[in-house]
Amino acid sequence: MNTFRPHWSQTSARLMNACPRAWALTYGQPNHHSIRGRRAGGRPPKNMDEVMVRAMRSAWVKKTSDLYERKMWTKAYTTKVVTRLVNDALAEHDIGVPMLLRRQKIELAVQQVRLLNDVRALRPLIEGEPRRWAFFDRKEPTQVGGMGLYAAPDLAVFHQNRWTLVRLQFRTPARNPLGQQLEHLLAVHWAMNQPGFPDDINAFRLNVVAWRGTRWREHHLDVSSQSLNQALALAHHDVQEMTWLSRWANADPTLMSLPLASHSSHCDGCQHRKGCPAETGWATAKRLQENALAKPSQREPTKSANTA
Numbered sequence: 001m002n003t004f005r006p007h008w009s010q011t012s013a014r015l016m017n018a019c020p021r022a023w024a025l026t027y028g029q030p031n032h033h034s035i036r037g038r039r040a041g042g043r044p045p046k047n048m049d050e051v052m053v054r055a056m057r058s059a060w061v062k063k064t065s066d067l068y069e070r071k072m073w074t075k076a077y078t079t080k081v082v083t084r085l086v087n088d089a090l091a092e093h094d095i096g097v098p099m100l101l102r103r104q105k106i107e108l109a110v111q112q113v114r115l116l117n118d119v120r121a122l123r124p125l126i127e128g129e130p131r132r133w134a135f136f137d138r139k140e141p142t143q144v145g146g147m148g149l150y151a152a153p154d155l156a157v158f159h160q161n162r163w164t165l166v167r168l169q170f171r172t173p174a175r176n177p178l179g180q181q182l183e184h185l186l187a188v189h190w191a192m193n194q195p196g197f198p199d200d201i202n203a204f205r206l207n208v209v210a211w212r213g214t215r216w217r218e219h220h221l222d223v224s225s226q227s228l229n230q231a232l233a234l235a236h237h238d239v240q241e242m243t244w245l246s247r248w249a250n251a252d253p254t255l256m257s258l259p260l261a262s263h264s265s266h267c268d269g270c271q272h273r274k275g276c277p278a279e280t281g282w283a284t285a286k287r288l289q290e291n292a293l294a295k296p297s298q299r300e301p302t303k304s305a306n307t308a
């Protein structure tokens with residue numbers, strides 16, 4: 001029985017594009033935990049960088065929550081919070097990192113979180129200017145066109161009769177900038193389907209704040225019917241692929257026919273590596289799978305001739 005409940009999240013969509021097999025093991029088979037249950041526990045971080053990104057995002061959510069109550073964070077307090085989050089995650093997931101490297105990473109993360117104070121879109125909140133605003137942690141879905149959409153903005157700020165939705169990117173992938181823009185635009189769909197926000201695209205601006213190596217950079221994205229339709233089409237397309245993959249995974253519980261990762265780098269730190277054909281080498285496993293899958297198609301004309 002197919003238990004995949006149609007939903008779109010950046011994590012799920014990126015995993016599917018990186019490795020259909022890993023996606024099927026995470027989301028696409030029966031007897032896996034519900035989305036909410038899985039999210040509560042969370043997927044283990046793949047590497048130190050994922051630990052850092054999660055720690056910075058958690059620190060930011062805590063900081064925003066304190067800002068809401070007009071509590072300001074000092075550098076010492078930011079360091080304390082980030083250090084605890086990083087150390088807890090490393091201990092929980094049994095990731096060993098040399099102490100010097102750990103200290104350096106924490107120092108950089110603290111700096112990155114503190115530099116958010118200088119971001120133009122966030123200054124009114126940092127400086128306590130009177131604004132209506134709300135913050136979200138991206139874990140709450142909204143229903144859009146029959147799918148659960150996990151695409152909340154990090155912040156929504158009301159000013160001059162419009163809501164500015166702010167999306168923070170603690171790491172900015174170099175690949176597929178257009179796809180990333182469409183993912184950001186889904187935040188507008190998310191908001192338009194939330195109680196408390198207007199169901200009107202003219203009521204929204206969208207601001208992306210992305211970390212580029214040493215500083216935060218801000219840019220606006222055009223919010224129009226056309227761009228929103230494109231973004232929704234992308235999400236629906238992804239969800240169709242996920243539904244299809246889920247059926248495939250249920251039809252072949254060995255998963256041996258499911259495509260492996262598109263690149264060997266996706267196997268680094270993959271939680272499904274043990275028992276995967278790529279466990280001892282991605283390139284060989286990929287070649288063997290391609291050869292195995294090519295065989296039936298070579299026999300196909302013969303089969304057709306026999307059954308004609």
Ligand code: SF4
Pocket residue numbers: 019021022260261266267270271272273276277278279
């Ligand atoms: S080890 Fe590689 S091929 Fe296997 S599931 Fe993980 S990412 Fe996919």
